[in-house]
Amino acid sequence: MAAAHKLVISFGLVAIPVGLYTATQDNDIHFNQLHGEDQGRIKYKKVCAHCGKEITSEDIVKGYEYDKDHYVIVTDEEIERIKTEKEKSIQILHFAQLNQISPVYYDKTYQAVPEPGGEKAFELLRASLMAEQKIAIGKTVLGTRDTLMAIIPRENGVLISTMFYADDIKELQKSYTAPAVFEQEMDMAKKLIGSMVTPFDPAMYKDEYQEKLKDLIESKIAGKEVVAAKPEEAGQVIDLMEALKASIEQNKPKTKKAPKRKEA
Amino acid sequence: MSDIFESRGADPMLIGVMGEPFDSPDHIFELKQDGERCLAYIDKKGVDLRNKRNMRMNPKVPELADIYKRVKEKCILDGELLVYKDGQADFSEVQRRSLMSNKFKIELAAKQYPACFVAFDILYRKGSLTTDLPLMERKSLLQTVVEEDARIAVSRYIETEGIRFYDLVEKKGLEGIVAKRRDSRYYFGKRTKEWIKIKNLIDDDFIMPDRFMRQPIFKGIRFDKRPEECVPWLLKT
Numbered sequence: 001m002a003a004a005h006k007l008v009i010s011f012g013l014v015a016i017p018v019g020l021y022t023a024t025q026d027n028d029i030h031f032n033q034l035h036g037e038d039q040g041r042i043k044y045k046k047v048c049a050h051c052g053k054e055i056t057s058e059d060i061v062k063g064y065e066y067d068k069d070h071y072v073i074v075t076d077e078e079i080e081r082i083k084t085e086k087e088k089s090i091q092i093l094h095f096a097q098l099n100q101i102s103p104v105y106y107d108k109t110y111q112a113v114p115e116p117g118g119e120k121a122f123e124l125l126r127a128s129l130m131a132e133q134k135i136a137i138g139k140t141v142l143g144t145r146d147t148l149m150a151i152i153p154r155e156n157g158v159l160i161s162t163m164f165y166a167d168d169i170k171e172l173q174k175s176y177t178a179p180a181v182f183e184q185e186m187d188m189a190k191k192l193i194g195s196m197v198t199p200f201d202p203a204m205y206k207d208e209y210q211e212k213l214k215d216l217i218e219s220k221i222a223g224k225e226v227v228a229a230k231p232e233e234a235g236q237v238i239d240l241m242e243a244l245k246a247s248i249e250q251n252k253p254k255t256k257k258a259p260k261r262k263e264a
Numbered sequence: 265m266s267d268i269f270e271s272r273g274a275d276p277m278l279i280g281v282m283g284e285p286f287d288s289p290d291h292i293f294e295l296k297q298d299g300e301r302c303l304a305y306i307d308k309k310g311v312d313l314r315n316k317r318n319m320r321m322n323p324k325v326p327e328l329a330d331i332y333k334r335v336k337e338k339c340i341l342d343g344e345l346l347v348y349k350d351g352q353a354d355f356s357e358v359q360r361r362s363l364m365s366n367k368f369k370i371e372l373a374a375k376q377y378p379a380c381f382v383a384f385d386i387l388y389r390k391g392s393l394t395t396d397l398p399l400m401e402r403k404s405l406l407q408t409v410v411e412e413d414a415r416i417a418v419s420r421y422i423e424t425e426g427i428r429f430y431d432l433v434e435k436k437g438l439e440g441i442v443a444k445r446r447d448s449r450y451y452f453g454k455r456t457k458e459w460i461k462i463k464n465l466i467d468d469d470f471i472m473p474d475r476f477m478r479q480p481i482f483k484g485i486r487f488d489k490r491p492e493e494c495v496p497w498l499l500k501t
Contacts, residue, residue, distance in 0.1 A: 025366075027367040027368060214371075217368075221372065235412070236348040236414075237353075240295075244295065244420070244422075244432060244436075247432060248432065251428075
């Protein structure tokens with residue numbers, strides 16, 4: 001797997017080259033749309049809603065709808081001009097308490113791995129963040145966007161999470177007035193919680209719908225393939241190698257000299 | 265722990281020379297299998313398969329998760345990750361697999377065309393390097409350590425008769441053979457002249473379209489005889 005991004009963390013006087021690797025992946029089943037009659041793939045055509053003509057990408061411009069059916073056209077050059085300069089370093093802005101940040105701010109998580117030469121400084125940063133229970137907040141440019149990031153230490157590595165800006169977070173739509181709770185009620189609730197505490201083991205949870213979907217698809221594929229179970233005791237690789245070896249040994253030439261090879 | 269096993273610091277030795285078929289009592293001859301070169305770090309707990317760029321291949325080949333059970337001692341094995349299709353190693357299938365990431369697609373592929381690890385060398389055993397032993401001693405060590413099954417095999421070799429072996433391989437349309445000196449040592453990361461590749465390859469002219477040269481993400485090109493089929497091949501997986 002190739003690094004999704006390569007960056008340099010600048011921390012004090014040191015620069016730590018790191019590769020960011022995606023930490024999660026989509027393992028879900030995705031379907032393609034097919035034409036029921038002949039099972040051809042469904043293709044999309046872009047058609048103008050006004051004149052009905054089929055449109056190619058050269059004919060398309062970007063518009064922003066500022067009012068119903070009213071657009072301003074923005075050209076690619078105009079957008080290009082205001083894009084942030086590509087900068088390959090994460091500037092650490094400050095450090096914060098590890099548990100102080102609301103999960104709502106975290107967007108996409110990457111695993112950060114030091115590039116050759118950066119291991120020592122990387123480990124120093126990780127170990128000291130871990131000891132202090134702090135995370136680093138920094139900014140960099142990913143693609144063309146100015147991105148806020150959190151550098152999060154873990155026991156066995158470092159996670160880097162892109163973050164939402166305060167501006168991206170929705171305000172709470174509804175508030176509720178908190179009724180008073182009695183101490184006895186609290187005690188009971190705490191006891192119940194205490195009795196149900198077990199360490200979090202993510203491997204315990206599975207998307208059961210996806211599991212069933214996989215079973216369904218597998219059984220369909222198996223139904224199509226008549227050659228389901230191949231005899232596999234010896235292994236094809238061993239068979240081939242043994243066959244070659246045997247045929248060399250069986251046909252040992254009577255004379256000591258090997259037969260003359262024809263020019264290739 | 266700076267142990268080469270723990271640090272996963274071994275680097276495979278590479279073939280340094282290409283040559284014509286020959287007979288020699290000082291060499292052994294092995295089949296050159298068309299797969300992905302891998303080192304297997306094996307102990308009682310499991311196997312860690314690393315390709316030439318030291319990337320973990322385990323997620324791509326879940327069907328090989330249990331091969332460590334067939335290996336008797338903690339060791340590093342050098343070998344080839346293969347996928348057999350219609351009785352022959354199929355490199356494009358290995359390549360297709362190594363580019364997959366969806367677990368379910370990998371599982372399906374693993375059932376349809378299961379991979380296999382063919383070990384041809386042993387570099388480390390029970391806490392110490394075996395790289396200074398002559399090849400033939402490593403070979404017999406390898407034989408004692410691995411118990412073969414459908415997922416793990418030990419590479420067979422032919423003594424002395426390189427020419428007849430090559431003729432047979434050529435007739436079967438296989439990729440080629442490798443000659444190795446019987447007394448040769450193993451040097452990590454080195455391109456060695458003691459391993460000689462004898463390839464079943466028809467000479468031809470190759471054309472590399474300029475457009476691939478300009479794409480920096482492609483680190484290598486897989487050649488095909490027809491230029492329109494010249495496929496850029498992602499070496500950086």
